[in-house]
Amino acid sequence: MxxxxxxxxxxxxxxxxxxxxxxxxxxxxxxxxxxxxxxxxxxxxxxxTPEPIIDATQRALADQQTRYGPVPGEPILREQLAEAFASFGYDRDNILVTNGAKQALYSLFQVLCDPGDEVILTRPCWVSFTEQIKLAGATPVLVEAAADFQLDPECIARAVTARTCAILVNSPNNPTGAIYEPSALAETARLAADRGIYLISDEAYHAFTYDGREHHMVLASSPDPRRVITVRSFSKHFNMTGFRLGYVAADKAIVLALARLQSHLTGNVCSFAQYGALAALRMDPxxxxxxxxxxxxxxxxxxxxxxxxxxxxxxxxxxxxxxxxxxxxxxxxxxxxxxxxxxxxxxxxxxxxxxxxxxxxxxxxxxxxxxxxxxxxxxxxxxx
Incomplete structure (x- = not known):
């Protein structure tokens, strides 16, 4: 048979x-x-992985930090993460800890997109962006990069329709290694604010800028910070890829919606791994x-x-x-x-x-x- x-x-x-x-x-x-x-x-x-992270994770295990924890993440970790966004008035309730930046992005598309919505992103782009958008029932709208794989705000503006719910930018960029010019990021942030569109900034590589260049936070460029959602990762920054730890920094309404989804998706992120992440933030820069x-x-x-x-x-x-x-x-x-x-x-x-x-x-x-x-x-x- x-x-x-x-x-x-x-x-x-x-x-x-x-x-x-x-x-x-x-x-x-x-x-x-x-x-x-x-x-x-x-x-x-x-x-x-740096020793302070390994040591803190092992201590957390020895201290039995192995139970269910708060869905948005350990409060002490969220408070530490919020410090990088303090100038924007963020506190721990603006932070959600996730199972890597990949899950953060997947959850964002589930929360923001209705079937038939569109998300604009620049090609070439990371492999999972388009597939995650499709899984949310939305359509990825790919626009061409400018010379040297730079962001092209005019091209993005032409792609906006009544169905556009978000624009996604990724700088420093995977796969090209490009760092988008601050002026282009600012113009894109203004466009998103003017059109009432969310701007998702994937900053998984924010620690890796070379030749004396500084990382530019998209949040700092927006006339409406409530429309900007920042996604970051511990994986690349601290060589913690197997820990599967990322986070979202966003308006509290977005974080609440993400936490509601996460309560059904994964519950809390690995408890003892979060203490390793806390040590990463506190170790010698x-x-x-x-x-x-x-x-x-x-x-x-x-x-x-x-x-x-x-x-x-x-x-x-x-x-x-x-x-x-x-x-x-x-x-x-x-x-x-x-x-x-x-x-x-x-x-x-x-x-x-x-x-x-x-x-x-x-x-x-x-x-x-x-x-x-x-x-x-x-x-x-x-x-x-």
Whole structure:
């Protein structure tokens, strides 16, 4: 007897698998087969989690901080997070702790979007943005970036319709490493305020700006801060990717709505992990500064090596480069085909641009040791 295929909800048919996860899985499979694979695909620098975070998490476990906690997050952690937004009048009730920035964004689209609504975002963009918007029953509206992958407020303004409920910006940017100019962010914030649209600012990489540049908070640019929602993460900032900790800073009405959803979705975030996050906020800032300096050195190395092979915009932040590989594609080949060729023949994992709605490019993460970086590019050059 042949069993029928299981019925799955129609909403899942609209959503594709994360291509970053797919490439990582392929690389892991080849490693298990004995292949020497260098990964430039994973958005995770190779630094260890700082000791103060590990120590605080272990203490919280020893102190039995293992019970259900408040859905919005531990009050002491939310109070500490609110300090970064104190100039805007925020307190702990403006903060919601989430299971990573990814869950924060998913929940935001569920809370803000009705079926048929539209969310405007600039391409290329992170892989999960468009899929999360679709899962909320809304439509992602992709607009083109300006030169060097910069934000284009005029292009965004032309895309606004009566169905637009939010504009999403991501700076420093994944996958391009671009840092949006403050003037463009301010113009976009004014547009959102004038049209009564929410502006979601994904600032997961806010700690990683190079060449002396400062991170610019979108919230500071808006004539109506109630319309700005900031999403941040502990994952990249403090090398806590496995902790799954992020947070939302927003108007209290938005935080209340998110907490209502989270009460049914996950309940509280892991209790003892939040004490590790608290220690991260309180530890010596020099630890993050040293890692930022190390990543800038790696960026300089990677950018010089990339440009011997492909045209590439300057990566001013995050830890990614997004070179144009069109000249290296064979007839009929896509950047996804090239990524598989590099994985199989060069033993180097990169993410194809199609994953980010940026065909003809690949994303390179330079969060690994410089010796490995140099070897990876040597292998790529030999294959090309």
């Amino acid at each position: 042949i069993s029928a295929a299981p019925h799955l909800a129609d909403r899942l048919k609209q959503v594709s698998e994360s291509r970053t996860t797919r490439i990582s899985t392929l690389a892991q499979t080849l490693r298990r087969q004995g292949r020497d694979i260098i990964s430039l695909a994973v958005g995770e620098p190779d630094f260890p 020099a630890i993050v500064a040293q890692r930022r300096a190390a990543l800038q050195n790696r960026r300089d190395t990677a950018e010089a090596l990339v440009r011997t092979l492909f045209p590439c915009s300057h990566g001013a932040g995050a830890f990614y480069l997004f070179p144009d590989v069109n000249a290296c594609l064979r007839a009929g080949e896509t950047s996804e085909d090239l990524a598989e060729r590099l994985l199989n023949r060069a033993g180097v994992a990169v993410v194809p641009g199609e994953a980010f709605h940026g065909p003809g490019h690949i994303r390179i993460s330079y969060g690994i040791d410089e010796t490995l970086l140099r070897r990876a590019f040597k292998n790529i050059k030999e294959v090309l």
